[in-house]
Amino acid sequence: MGIQATVDAARREKRVLLTEVESKQVLEEAGINVIRARLARSMKEAASIAREVGFPVVLKVASPDIVHKSDIGGVKVGLGNASQVSKAYREIMAAVKEKEPKATVHGVSVQAMAKPGVETIIGMTKDAQFGPVIMFGLGGILVEILKDVSFRIVPLLRKDAREMIRDIKGYPVLEGYRGQPPSDVGALEDMILKVSDFVERNPVIKELDLNPVFAYKDGAVAVDARIVLEADAAG
Ligand code: ADP
Ligand code: MG
Numbered sequence: 001m002g003i004q005a006t007v008d009a010a011r012r013e014k015r016v017l018l019t020e021v022e023s024k025q026v027l028e029e030a031g032i033n034v035i036r037a038r039l040a041r042s043m044k045e046a047a048s049i050a051r052e053v054g055f056p057v058v059l060k061v062a063s064p065d066i067v068h069k070s071d072i073g074g075v076k077v078g079l080g081n082a083s084q085v086s087k088a089y090r091e092i093m094a095a096v097k098e099k100e101p102k103a104t105v106h107g108v109s110v111q112a113m114a115k116p117g118v119e120t121i122i123g124m125t126k127d128a129q130f131g132p133v134i135m136f137g138l139g140g141i142l143v144e145i146l147k148d149v150s151f152r153i154v155p156l157l158r159k160d161a162r163e164m165i166r167d168i169k170g171y172p173v174l175e176g177y178r179g180q181p182p183s184d185v186g187a188l189e190d191m192i193l194k195v196s197d198f199v200e201r202n203p204v205i206k207e208l209d210l211n212p213v214f215a216y217k218d219g220a221v222a223v224d225a226r227i228v229l230e231a232d233a234a235g
Pocket of ligand 1: 035058060067068069070071075077111112113114115211212223224225
């Protein structure tokens with residue numbers, strides 16, 4: 001299913017938020033490295049997908065009405081066997097029922113547990129004057145409290161991607177410190193450029209958030225993804 005089919009499906013349902021499953025699917029098609037998420041519509045299906053994926057896995061609520069999944073108890077990480085998956089499934093459904101009773105729920109997403117890396121964020125928003133703008137920052141509290149982020153206007157050149165990563169105050173964290181290996185900054189540059197390309201080719205995308213992207217000694221991968229579409233069909 002290409003991005004157009006995903007967009008059409010969302011439009012038929014009169015929604016602008018693509019779920020994590022949908023977002024990662026279209027991003028993967030664009031060559032962006034993601035932890036693939038598969039939709040499970042029942043507890044039994046969640047357990048069987050988990051076995052196929054291989055433990056440990058992560059379960060997350062799959063809903064086009066829920067933007068911040070962990071805020072409502074909709075993310076369970078490090079599930080080591082089928083019975084933990086079943087328990088997590090029940091807990092997620094109970095949490096949604098309590099906190100977001102009106103939400104449309106597709107089921108849960110099941111995905112491999114990513115190995116720990118340096119948490120970064122790659123995002124896109126549209127500026128009234130400049131159009132699509134790419135944001136880069138370090139994840140977690142650094143971005144939430146310190147707003148340590150940098151921006152560049154689409155389309156980005158390799159030079160822009162290089163500079164925007166080095167512009168953030170937290171850049172030394174990516175260079176490695178206290179025996180931590182340096183992160184693969186080249187892989188982050190590649191991902192930024194692919195995102196720039198992807199949003200340029202798809203003006204229907206209003207906002208995009210890869211949060212977090214784990215950076216490793218070798219490579220980088222988007223662990224969570226969210227795409228918001230333009231509301232009007234003209235986009
Ligand atoms: P949301 O941002 O909607 O609350 P996330 O998908 O970002 O939900 O999950 C919350 C946190 O759980 C992430 O920031 C990350 O630390 C952890 N996490 C999510 N998915 C994975 C995964 N596949 N592997 C490892 N950790 C994960
Ligand atoms: Mg997230």
